[in-house]
Amino acid sequence: xxxxxxxxxxxxxxxxxxxxxxxxxxxxxxxxxxxxxxxxxxxxxxxxxxxxxxxxxxxxxxxxxxxxxxxxxxxxxxxxxxxxxxxxxxxxxxxxxxxxxxxxxxxxxxxxxxxxxxxxxxxxxxxxxxxxxxxxxxxxxxxxxxxxxxxxxxxxxxxxxxxxxxxxxxxxxxxxxxxxxxxxxxxxxxxxxxxxxxxxxxxxxxxxxxxxxxxxxxxxxxxxxxxxxxxxxxxxxxxxxxxxxxxxxxxxxxxxxxxxxxxxxxxxxxxxxxxxxxxxxxxxxxxxxxxxxxxxxxxxxxxxxxxxxxxxxxxxxxxxxxxxxxxxxxxxxxxxxxxxxxxxxxxxxxxxxxxxxxxxxxxxxxxxxxxxxxxxxxxxxxxxxxxxxxxxxxxxxxxxxxxxxxxxxxxxxxxxxxxxxxxxxxxxxxxxxxxxxxxxxxxxxxxxxxxxxxxxxxxxxxxxxxxxxxxxxxxxxxxxxxxxxxxxxxxxxxxxxxxxxxxxxxxxxxxxxxxxxxxxxxxxxxxxxxxxxxxxxxxxxxxxxxxxxxxxxxxxxxxxxxxxxxxxxxxxxxxxxxxxxxxxxxxxxxxxxxxxxxxxxxxxxxxxxxxxxxxxxxxxxxxxxxxxxxx
Numbered sequence: 075x076x077x078x079x080x081x082x083x084x085x086x087x088x089x090x091x092x093x094x095x096x097x098x099x100x101x102x103x104x105x106x107x108x109x110x111x112x113x114x115x116x117x118x119x120x121x122x123x124x125x126x127x128x129x130x131x132x133x134x135x136x137x138x139x140x141x142x143x144x145x146x147x148x149x150x151x152x153x154x155x156x157x158x159x160x161x162x163x164x165x166x167x168x169x170x171x172x173x174x175x176x177x178x179x180x181x182x183x184x185x186x187x188x189x190x191x192x193x194x195x196x197x198x199x200x201x202x203x204x205x206x207x208x209x210x211x212x213x214x215x216x217x218x219x220x221x222x223x224x225x226x227x228x229x230x231x232x233x234x235x236x237x238x239x240x241x242x243x244x245x246x247x248x249x250x251x252x253x254x255x256x257x258x259x260x261x262x263x264x265x266x267x268x269x270x271x272x273x274x275x276x277x278x279x280x281x282x283x284x285x286x287x288x289x290x291x292x293x294x295x296x297x298x299x300x301x302x303x304x305x306x307x308x309x310x311x312x313x314x315x316x317x318x319x320x321x322x323x324x325x326x327x328x329x330x331x332x333x334x335x336x337x338x339x340x341x342x343x344x345x346x347x348x349x350x351x352x353x354x355x356x357x358x359x360x361x362x363x364x365x366x367x368x369x370x371x372x373x374x375x376x377x378x379x380x381x382x383x384x385x386x387x388x389x390x391x392x393x394x395x396x397x398x399x400x401x402x403x404x405x406x407x408x409x410x411x412x413x414x415x416x417x418x419x420x421x422x423x424x425x426x427x428x429x430x431x432x433x434x435x436x437x438x439x440x441x442x443x444x445x446x447x448x449x450x451x452x453x454x455x456x457x458x459x460x461x462x463x464x465x466x467x468x469x470x471x472x473x474x475x476x477x478x479x480x481x482x483x484x485x486x487x488x489x490x491x492x493x494x495x496x497x498x499x500x501x502x503x504x505x506x507x508x509x510x511x512x513x514x515x516x517x518x519x520x521x522x523x524x525x526x527x528x529x530x531x532x533x534x535x536x537x538x539x540x541x542x543x544x545x546x547x548x549x550x551x552x553x554x555x556x557x558x559x560x561x562x563x564x565x566x567x568x569x570x571x572x573x574x575x576x577x578x579x580x581x582x583x584x585x586x587x588x589x590x591x592x593x594x595x596x597x598x599x600x601x602x603x604x605x606x607x608x609x610x611x612x613x614x615x616x617x618x619x620x621x622x623x624x625x626x627x628x629x630x631x632x633x634x635x636x637x638x639x640x641x642x643x644x645x646x647x648x649x650x651x652x653x654x655x656x657x658x659x660x661x662x663x664x665x666x667x668x669x670x671x672x673x674x675x676x677x678x679x680x681x682x683x684x685x686x687x688x689x690x691x692x693x694x695x696x697x698x699x700x701x702x703x704x705x
Contacts, residue, residue: 085259093248100241107234109166114227116167120154121220125213127151128190135197135204144198148191155183170226178219185212263291270298280306329472332360336476340483344490346370349483350382357455357476358384361469364437365458368480369396369404371451378402378454386458387435396431404442404456436460443473447481455480517553520546573608577615581633584619590647591630598637601702610673611643611695614681617670618645618693626650626691641697651687677701 131147159179161168169175190212196202263286273281280302285295308315336356343349350368357366365385369378380391396402432440437458445453455477523545530538574596581592603611615633622628626649636642670693674681678701685691 085255089252089255096244097241100237100244104234104237104241107230107237110170111227111230111234113161113166113168114170114223114230116165117158117161117169118220118223118227120158120167121216121223124151124154124216127154128209128213128216131194132204132206132209135194139198141198144194148194151186151191155186159183170223170230172222172226175219175222175226178215178222182212182215182219185215263295267291267294267298270302274302274305279309329475332472333475333479336479337483340480341486343483344487346484346487347381349480349487353476353480354382354384357457357473361457361473362459362463363441363457364460365390367456367458368445368453369456370453370484373451378404381453390431390435393431404440404454432458439463443477445477445481445484447478447485452481452484520550520553573603573611576608576612577633577635580612580616580619584623584631588623590622590628593630593632595632595634596637597635600637600639600641603641603697603702607641607677607679607697607701610677610679611697613673614670614693614695615643615645622647622649622691639699641702642694644692644694646690646692648690651685651689651691653687654683654685 127147127150131144131151134144134147157167158169169179189208193202193205193208197204266283266286270281270283282299282302283295285292285299336353339352339356340349343352354366354368357363363385365383365387367380367383367386367390369380371378378396380396383391390396396404435458437460439459439462441457441459441463443455443457444451445455455473523542527539527542527546530536530542577594581594584590585592602608619631622631622645626647628647628649631645631647634642634644634646636644671681674695677697679695679697682694682696683692684694
């Protein structure tokens with residue numbers, strides 16, 4: 075069966091198409107025969123009716139029926155003859171396409187048109203005689219036509235039965251062929267695979283099944299054979315595989331343990347030098363290197379700064395070449411675009427005529443690892459060997475991971491240092507802001523009064539002298555109060571639970587200093603503010619009370635806290651008030667107002683002022699609910 079395609083699906087498609095074509099051909103031929111039989115049967119029926127019509131016409135003439143009735147019967151006879159000649163595909167009705175039948179039909183039509191019809195018309199009109207012998211002869215021709223059609227019909231019936239028998243035989247043969255084909259192409263290959271599976275279950279690993287010729291089962295058989303061989307290999311080398319996997323797990327466990335130990339201890343260091351020194355101490359325990367060093371990179375100066383080393387000769391510590399990227403072997407590795415973490419220095423492959431500094435120091439091989447974080451090169455680790463060191467792959471990977479960890483630690487140390495410097499700058503800015511216009515104006519006022527006092531003393535004006543002294547005393551006292559407030563601000567440290575106590579202490583001190591009655595009210599049970607938020611609220615309250623003391627001339631102050639969805643603090647006094655628009659235009663000269671705005675922005679709060687001259691002033695600080703610290 076070499077003519078068959080090698081694919082099972084193609085074979086099944088081919089057989090299916092062949093079977094369908096044969097079945098369709100048989101069914102179409104059977105339908106055609108049935109259709110022809112049905113048409114012939116209708117023709118036999120209509121042709122047989124011609125005999126009855128002929129005898130009826132003869133009887134009607136004998137009984138002297140009206141000429142009109144006889145003419146209608148003649149027209150009906152003509153119509154039947156015409157239907158037989160042309161046929162009707164819808165009924166269906168047609169004469170078999172046989173030469174003999176065509177001759178009989180032509181003779182019949184000619185006899186009807188030439189003799190029988192004229193004779194019947196003349197007899198119906200009384201112009202001629204009706205010859206019964208002619209009618210009997212005409213009916214005999216009709217019988218001849220009917221018998222010829224019946225013979226063809228019988229022959230078609232025989233063919234129909236033969237094809238129905240053949241179709242039934244084809245169905246049975248097709249079923250038998252399908253059974254054989256399914257067995258040869260599907261069941262037998264599956265039995266072979268099942269036999270192989272049973273052998274695997276029985277412990278006979280490595281068993282092979284015959285590869286079938288069909289492409290699909292050939293792939294299955296080859297896959298099964300590969301699986302069986304692989305199982306046999308795995309089972310045969312199971313001990314080796316277990317040892318290899320155990321070694322891999324041990325290496326990974328060692329790597330994880332080392333990374334954890336390095337991470338835990340390096341994150342406790344505070345300086346780059348301390349972290350680098352600790353890193354090298356641990357590296358020397360992992361790698362049999364004679365010396366090691368860490369140099370930080372400065373690409374702006376094209377230099378490398380030695381920050382830590384272990385066992386490094388003094389000649390390499392202070393070497394001028396080791397401080398420049400382009401002059402040092404390690405630096406050249408950094409400058410190359412295709413940075414490789416490992417670099418070898420072999421005298422046999424070296425192209426320089428003179429030995430390098432490292433070779434003069436007795437080192438045969440160098441290994442350089444990049445220290446980086448987020449694709450930013452920070453430095454390099456250099457390991458110095460007195461002999462060639464065939465490092466395992468996992469050791470190289472571990473060193474690269476440790477260098478990346480050191481890069482992260484160095485980056486965090488630098489960020490922490492920058493944060494501390496930023497905090498110092500912020501504290502200094504707060505101190506500068508604290509020395510705002512009140513102290514500066516007081517000192518300016520005192521300077522002016524001292525000048526006026528000097529002038530009054532020179533002129534001997536006792537009244538002006540006494541007035542200037544009084545102004546100086548009051549200015550000194552006010553400056554003292556301002557400085558005292560600033561010192562208290564710098565010392566203010568509160569926790570979350572001490573916020574209400576700090577507010578009460580601040581209000582009580584304000585009442586003692588000014589004698590102004592102050593009332594504090596609390597509303598709501600929302601979550602506590604964070605320490606930073608509470609501190610800024612205290613500073614803004616303190617600045618507001620200070621402004622009331624200096625400028626408001628108030629008799630009553632109300633401080634209200636609303637701790638619901640938003641946290642709202644409002645400070646209201648009944649003092650002289652001011653025009654808010656004028657104060658906003660002059661905000662650059664009002665450092666105290668700027669300080670409160672900056673403190674509000676620092677915690678993402680909103681500071682609002684409302685005032686009516688000679689009636690009241692209200693400062694309102696709102697912390698939105700999305701900024702609340704719920705921790």
